[in-house]
Amino acid sequence: MQVSEAVATRRSVREYLDKPVDKAVLELILAKAQNAPSGGNTQPWNAIVATGAPLQKLLDSVAEVLPQGPAAHKPEYHVYPPELDGAYKERRFGVGEAMYAALDIPRDNKMARLMWFAKNFRAFDAPVLMLIHTPRYMGPPQWSDIGMWLQTVALLLREEGLDCCFQEAWAIYTPQIRQCFAIPDDHIFFCGMAIGYRDPNAPVNNFPVPRAPLEEVISWEGF
Numbered sequence: 001m002q003v004s005e006a007v008a009t010r011r012s013v014r015e016y017l018d019k020p021v022d023k024a025v026l027e028l029i030l031a032k033a034q035n036a037p038s039g040g041n042t043q044p045w046n047a048i049v050a051t052g053a054p055l056q057k058l059l060d061s062v063a064e065v066l067p068q069g070p071a072a073h074k075p076e077y078h079v080y081p082p083e084l085d086g087a088y089k090e091r092r093f094g095v096g097e098a099m100y101a102a103l104d105i106p107r108d109n110k111m112a113r114l115m116w117f118a119k120n121f122r123a124f125d126a127p128v129l130m131l132i133h134t135p136r137y138m139g140p141p142q143w144s145d146i147g148m149w150l151q152t153v154a155l156l157l158r159e160e161g162l163d164c165c166f167q168e169a170w171a172i173y174t175p176q177i178r179q180c181f182a183i184p185d186d187h188i189f190f191c192g193m194a195i196g197y198r199d200p201n202a203p204v205n206n207f208p209v210p211r212a213p214l215e216e217v218i219s220w221e222g223f
Contacts, residue, residue: 006158013163015202029156036152038145058180073172102207120169126194133187167192
């Protein structure tokens with residue numbers, strides 16, 4: 001697969017086939033991803049790759065507190081800035097409405113939307129969930145490095161016929177994650193990454209996700 005094809009076909013996949021992922025394939029991908037760039041070669045990413053019983057333990061733990069709603073949410077950082085506005089806010093809510101439209105869940109059906117949102121915390125039934133963390137003292141440049149690593153992993157997954165969904169939503173259940181997995185106390189949990197084989201027929205995997213036109217985000221000087 002060409003890099004351009006991997007970039008064009010990568011998307012947040014929210015329905016997966018009931019098909020296990022070979023550990024050897026993931027090891028190959030993650031070994032290649034170690035070539036991702038990072039400032040000063042710090043390589044600030046750390047991850048736990050979970051499947052089977054350990055993953056199910058986490059899903060069960062979160063299911064116990066899910067009915068508490070926001071009262072159980074304990075994120076260690078803001079997933080979205082409270083000040084998010086303008087085009088950034090419009091893009092965020094726009095893709096959400098497009099997803100619910102693909103699922104045929106209208107805005108006034110709050111219960112159905114909540115039930116769908118809860119699928120985040122089953123990792124959308126993906127067979128693998130990767131949990132990313134980093135030392136708390138790392139700053140925005142290192143978080144950017146982690147993002148470059150995650151994108152590298154995502155494109156290498158596409159090369160192997162796999163897909164993923166980046167899930168910052170897991171941050172609201174950090175205590176449950178820490179109870180199930182050995183994340184050091186001096187590390188901050190960043191996000192989850194659902195990994196598996198895409199269900200090509202699922203509507204939620206096929207709705208269009210618009211991107212801003214180039215002139216909206218890029219300025220040219222001296223050309």
